[in-house]
Amino acid sequence: MHQENKDSSQHITWKINKKEALILGAIFLVLLGLIFWYYFLRPTTSHYKTADIYYENELIESVVLDGKEKTWTLELPENTHQTVDIEVHIRADRKIEVLSSNCPDKICVHTPAISEPGQSIACLPNHVIIKIEE
């Protein structure tokens, strides 16, 4: 009797596995996808750092360091009295750096990429400062 029960339960288990393996597999994949989406792709920016870009102490741009790589040239307010050509790069590791600049000293270009609150990259000749928000 005992032996018989064991056999039948094994049989049922086998049937379920065979019939529903694909469905279970699909559910598992969906759950895995949801977990992945929740932790890595969820469109929230609250836990990312923000970099503020200033020109002559005026905030011209705020960018979120969310790991989406982006390279762009700073756009300054109109009627500025100088030509500023600064190319900024957000890296996949959520840091921001200056790729190129038309300033004479290139200190900003040589400043390592920043990501921590309080850190900044300054291009004094161009009056541009990039700061990580506190």
Ligand SMILES: [Zn+2]
């Ligand atoms: Zn510079």
